[in-house]
Amino acid sequence: MDCPEHRISFLANENIPLKSIFLIREAGYPVYSVSEIIAGSKDAVVLQYACENRLIILTFDRDYG
Numbered sequence: 001m002d003c004p005e006h007r008i009s010f011l012a013n014e015n016i017p018l019k020s021i022f023l024i025r026e027a028g029y030p031v032y033s034v035s036e037i038i039a040g041s042k043d044a045v046v047l048q049y050a051c052e053n054r055l056i057i058l059t060f061d062r063d064y065g
Contacts, residue, residue, distance in 0.1 A: 011050045013059035014039065031058070 009030040012021050016033070024031045032055065034046055041049075043064060050057050057064070 009053075009055050011046070011053070011055035011057050013046065013057060013061065013064070015060045016058050 007030065010024065010032070012024075012031055012033045012035075014034045018033070018035070021031055021033050032053075034041065038045060038049055043061075046057065049055070
């Protein structure tokens with residue numbers, strides 16, 4: 001059962017390669033990029049943005065936040 005209103009959306013941190021972001025998009029998943037919308041932001045700003053927009057953060061940082 002596909003429920004578009006409950007679809008998972010992602011926010012890719014700046015350390016996620018753009019090629020990976022493009023591939024995720026091509027696969028049909030909504031993924032936004034910190035580099036494209038809030039470049040250079042501190043972790044707290046990125047976390048707030050993700051929470052406000054109900055996005056799952058993709059990152060390679062082990063100490064994020």
